Amino acid sequence: MQGKDDFMATARGFMKSRIILTAAELDLFTLIDDSYDSAEKIAQKSGWDQRALERLMDCLVTFGLLHKNGKTYALTDQSAAYSSKKPDSALPMLLHMRRLWQTWSALTEVIKLGPDSESKPPVPMDMDDRHAFIGAMHAIGRNLSEEIAASIDLGGRRKMLDIGGGSGTYTLAFLKRNPELRAVLFDLADVIPMARERLSSEGVLERAELYAGDFYSDELPEGCDLALLSAIIHQSGYEQNVELFGKIYRALDPGGLLLIRDHIMNEDRTWPAQGALFAINMLVNTRSGDTYTFEEVEQGLLEAGFTDVSLLRCGERMDCVVGAAKPL
Numbered sequence: 001m002q003g004k005d006d007f008m009a010t011a012r013g014f015m016k017s018r019i020i021l022t023a024a025e026l027d028l029f030t031l032i033d034d035s036y037d038s039a040e041k042i043a044q045k046s047g048w049d050q051r052a053l054e055r056l057m058d059c060l061v062t063f064g065l066l067h068k069n070g071k072t073y074a075l076t077d078q079s080a081a082y083s084s085k086k087p088d089s090a091l092p093m094l095l096h097m098r099r100l101w102q103t104w105s106a107l108t109e110v111i112k113l114g115p116d117s118e119s120k121p122p123v124p125m126d127m128d129d130r131h132a133f134i135g136a137m138h139a140i141g142r143n144l145s146e147e148i149a150a151s152i153d154l155g156g157r158r159k160m161l162d163i164g165g166g167s168g169t170y171t172l173a174f175l176k177r178n179p180e181l182r183a184v185l186f187d188l189a190d191v192i193p194m195a196r197e198r199l200s201s202e203g204v205l206e207r208a209e210l211y212a213g214d215f216y217s218d219e220l221p222e223g224c225d226l227a228l229l230s231a232i233i234h235q236s237g238y239e240q241n242v243e244l245f246g247k248i249y250r251a252l253d254p255g256g257l258l259l260i261r262d263h264i265m266n267e268d269r270t271w272p273a274q275g276a277l278f279a280i281n282m283l284v285n286t287r288s289g290d291t292y293t294f295e296e297v298e299q300g301l302l303e304a305g306f307t308d309v310s311l312l313r314c315g316e317r318m319d320c321v322v323g324a325a326k327p328l
Contacts (some may be wrong), residue, residue, distance in 0.1 A: 016063065017097075017101075018101075019056060019059050019060065019063075020060075020063070020065070020094065021094060021097060021098045021101060022056065023056065023060060023065075024082065024091060024094035024095055024097075024098060025095070025098055026046075026048075027084065027091075028042070028056075028057070028060075029065075029075060029079050029080070029082040029083045029091070030083045030084045030085055030091070031045070031046075032066070032073055032074065032075055032083075033075060033080065033083035033085050033086075034085070037072040037073055037074065038071050038072050038073065039053045039054035039057055039071070039073075040071070057073055060079070061073070064076060064078065065078060065079040066079060082094060088138070088142070089135075091135075092134075092135025092138075093135070093140065095135075096135075100281070100285070103284045103285045104281075104284050106284055107280065107283070107284050110283050110284055111283075115283050115284070115286065115287055115288070116287050116288075134166050134167050134191060134194055135167075137166050137167075137169065137231070138166065138167050138169045138198070141169040141170065141230075141231075142169060144317060144318075144319055145169050145170045145172070145173035145174075146173045146176075146177070147319070148170075148173070148261060148313070148319060148321065149170070149173040149174045149176070149177040149178075150177055151313055151321075152259065152312065152313070152321065154174075154178055154181065154226065154257075156180075157178070157181060157225050157226040157257065158180065158181065158182065158225055158226075159181070159182045159183065159184065159223065159224045159225060159226065160174055160181060160182070160183045160184070160224060160226040160227070160228055161183075161184045161186065161220065161221060161224040161226070161227045161228070161248075161251065161252075162174075162183055162184065162185045162186065162228045162230070163186050163215055163220065163227060163228065163229050163232065163244075163248065164186070164187055164215060164229070164230070164231075164232045165185040165186060165187050165195065165228075165230070166187060166191060166194070166195065167191070167194040167195050167197075167198045168185055168194075168195040168198045168199045168208070169198075170228060170230045170261075171183045171185050171195070171199065171204075171208060172198065172199060172202055172204060174228070175204045175207055175208070176202075176204070181207070181226075182207050182208070182209075183207060183208045183209070184208070184209045184210075184211060184221050184223075184224055185199075185208055185209070185210050185211070186211045186212075186213055186215065186220060186221060187212070187213075188212065188213075188214060189212035189213075192210050192211075192212050195208075195210055196210055209221075215232075215244060215247065216240070216244075219247060219250070219251070220247050220248060220250075220251035221251060222250075222251050222253075223253065224251065224252060224253065224256065225252065225253045225255065225256045225257070226256060226257050226258075226259070227248050227251070227252055227256065227257070227258045227259070228258075228259050228261070229244075229248065229258065229259070229260045229261070230259075230260075230261040230262075231261060231262060231318060232244075232260075232262070233260060233262050233292060233297070234262055234263065234278065234282055234289055234290065234291055234292070235282065235286055235289045236286075236288060236289055237287075237288030237289070237290070238290075238292075238296065238300060240288065241292075241297075241300050242300045242303050242304055245258075245300055245301055245303070245304035245306065246304045246305070248304075249304050249305045249306060249326055252326045253326070254326060254327065254328045255325070255326065255327075255328045256325070256326045257323060257324070257325055257326075258301070258306060258323070258324045258325075258326070259312070259321055259322070259323055260297065260321065260322040260323075260324075261318070261319070261320070261321050262291070262292070262318060262320060262322075263275030263278055263291040263292075263318050263320060264291075264292065264293065264294050264297065264311065264314065264320035264322065265279075265291050265292060265293045265294075266293065267293060267295070269291075269293065271316075272315070272316035272317075273316070274316055274317065274318065275291045275316075275318070276291070278291055278318070279291045294311050294322065297309075297322050298322075301322075301324045305326070305327075306324035306325060306326060307324070307325050307326075307327055308323075308324065308325040309322065309323070309324045310322070310323050310324075
């Protein structure tokens with residue numbers, strides 16, 4: 001149990017978050033990486049207030065995100081990862097968090113009125129937001145995708161359908177782990193170029209087909225004996241998920257296997273802790289999204305026609321995997 005001081009420190013945590021998110025919005029870590037090493041130089045270049053900027057940068061020093069020597073600043077190993085000049089920069093993750101700052105600010109009204117309320121302020125995802133989101137998902141998923149791909153024996157599966165596959169993080173991990181596997185990545189039209197670029201740069205594009213579409217409104221490509229639904233079911237309500245499961249069932253070859261990666265909650269919905277927190281994230285960002293128990297996922301899959309539903313992997317980092325089969 002937290003003491004009073006710890007509790008207040010947690011409550012004040014938004015202050016530190018806001019400073020870091022502002023640094024990301026200003027692309028400050030990239031500017032410093034670009035040799036603009038003082039508040040004066042950055043303020044002159046950007047037309048910002050020098051004193052305000054210096055106070056912000058001093059706080060980043062206290063967080064261990066900048067070094068300071070006299071009037072000059074330098075990146076630390078940690079903050080260097082958030083420069084857009086770095087390969088696979090983690091900056092998109094912070095830019096995605098900036099958008100979440102807006103949606104989470106409506107939590108009190110969502111609790112009072114519900115997520116479908118007209119008073120819930122819309123925060124549309126423009127192209128920059130979408131790129132930040134896809135980049136954030138790759139930053140989060142790089143290592144975890146490889147771990148999950150290594151933990152699942154695909155038993156000679158030949159072709160995987162990655163539904164809502166983003167820039168190809170999980171497609172890439174499964175293709176690298178399974179040299180005989182081919183893949184079909186299905187996502188929105190403005191996401192496909194990002195997937196093509198990533199898979200091409202990793203040398204696996206010739207083993208992948210890219211299809212543009214919306215899994216909410218379109219049928220899915222056929223001819224696969226494996227389907228992956230990674231970090232998708234939490235954004236939809238139960239009935240939407242059952243409808244999507246039905247589309248996957250129709251698209252899969254007989255004997256095909258569906259893998260679902262997501263938070264899978266225990267019966268009282270308090271474990272994993274990150275899943276309970278993520279359920280709030282879905283409250284403020286979607287109309288019907290949620291995290292689900294195994295029993296809820298199993299019921300939806302059985303309704304769609306799948307059999308042999310099982311929990312293949314359980315963890316605390318959105319690394320649970322449910323498997324289900326389409327009968328022969």
